[in-house]
Amino acid sequence: MKSTLFRYRAFPVGFAVTYLLILFMEYIGLIRIPPDSWISNFLGFFFYAFFISLAMHKYLQKGGTLLRVGAGLLILVIVIFTTGYYTGHLRDNPLVILLLVFFWLMLFYFILPDFFRKYSILILILYCGSAIFFLYARLFTGSFEIYESEYKMWALTLFVLPVPILVILWIYEQWKWFRTLKAEKSKAELALLRSQVNPHFFFNTLNNLYSLVVQKSDKAPDVILKLSDMMRYTIYEGDKESVRLEDEIGYLQQYIDLHKIRYNKKVDVRFNAPDAADTFVAPLLFIVLLENAFKHGVETMREGAYIHITLENEGGNVRFEIRNNFNEFTVEETSGIGLENLKKRLRLLYPGRHSLDIVKENNNFTVTLELNTL
Template sequence: MERKRIVLVHIAFWAVLITGAFLRGYFSGKMLGLPLITFLITSISYYILSAICFYCSYFWVAPRLILKRQYLHALLLTALIWGIVIFARYALEFWFLKPVIHFDNYHDETPTVNYYISNIFFYYFPSYFIYGLMYFFAENWYKSGQRQQELQQEKLSTELAFLRSQINPHFLFNTINDIYSLTYQKSEQAPEALLKLSVMLRYMLREGNEDFMPLNREVEYLENVIALQRISAKGMAYVKFTQEGYLGDQPIASLLFIAFVENAFKHGIWNDPQHPIEIYLHSNNAEIIFSLSNKKSQGQKDNTGGIGLSNVQRRLKLMYPERHQLTITNNAHLYKVNLILKQN
């Protein structure tokens, strides 16, 4: 389809060029008394020579000159094209135009070989031959840019998929162990916990593979994570999750906030009702604001989440270039994250 479209564009270009030459000749009085059909056929015939020069340059010389750097080969082909165009012009004028449509460009005079050589060299080559080289160069530059962009996009997609696959699985392992314990104890919370885990796994394995998901789905996922933590802690996990603004179908990078939430449960104090984990999420047309703070366990030296945080930072750089602001406060007693995502 792409090749067919390019061919149609070339045909249209030459048609416009010939039509323009014909109209200029018609309105400027340069038809030399020729009938319209004769003048049209003559115009088309000479533009065929231009096309031969252009496409020979494009298909034969340009690839060897620009891509392969075969300068001698390109020079020999240029000389060959020169000879082809000279022969084509002579054949056109004396085997077709003069005997068939009775157009004599030289008024019963016979042009010399030197005339043909100099005319082709000084008219066709500085224009259509050079145009063929320029067109090939521009097309190759454009295609190279496209290929580079496609490779970059493929690399980006591969890296994002790898980053998503690195999401810390410790929470899932712990949750499965907790559900097993609830089942062993025949707790009434076991079915609810199993159902929430099923919903989370479906989101992670299916929908979470997408680069972006609706914000409300991401919020639902976080709520399920928090609910499971509360179940596993037998109601002793204290989390204050404040939601403001419109949390609807605006796109957000999938599984972006979970690293911070898991990090808070893993490294922070979550069983103190006086100091709960505080999560705040606000969204409007301009930006999405996410913040999380938790009191740190005494003696906790590393509350950064390791791979989890570097994973999030890399994903933010790839998916929100120049459109995010991540601030982390980490002291002896408090860990706080503030993330601002600019909407498109």
């Protein structure tokens, strides 16, 4: 509780500073607070106190000291109103108006320091131009009456005009920040999903390799060599945003060859793929479906197992279809980590530009993945 109060200590100090300023201005006769208008008085006090407190709070977060910012704001306001008191009209005094503008700029500099530093030249141009016009209209147009009738509205408008411009710029900055944050979040999610896909695949393959080594099979060296080539692909290509479809096809073929080495039974594997050198896709998408076909299809069948793969590419529209049979008495009913991660990756990489259909019928699986890569 104590640490929370200490962290937000600028707010009680800011309200106290604002209250002291009001007492000071009332004491020297600059303002008069009607006792019957307590609602409007309270709202006005809260408005000024909040912004002064927020400026103090932001300044403290940047490493400043409460005494310095509080004293600075207090001295500036005292100078402003003392100047107005001893030089005549407060509301139309040129020096007071310029000091008030400076006060609000300084206040919001403490609240939004990064924004003000980025657009400092623009802010300087806008308010220097407004100040020059105001000084000309107030001091060099002949008389106060001419200023009141012809120039006052324009001068005040020029002081207020930068506000919506700067507000729009600030909203634009927040929108850019939000988009960047969202993009970084998507990249982090994709990196996590990739890290889950690759170990999942190699875990299964290493289990297969272990059984071959235990059996002292002559196929083990070939499996190790092909596994090394596949690991090289996943390390150097799997981290890229996109790879050539032709390279992805080669990766799938290596996976098929690896499984042909380890199986003693006959498996009918057919892979029809086009020449796709000029098409790019996200890496390691199709391998999940091929892996599931072997795991939930071939490995459940004693004989007659098949996997038929067709890959089509027409003008950047990629269609990957894989069909396999399975034994309904031994197949697992879970979709597994790989398929769930594939669905998440597709939503992140191809939002509104993909479809994934899974059909289970008569002991056959047919999975169709369509991508619009343009």
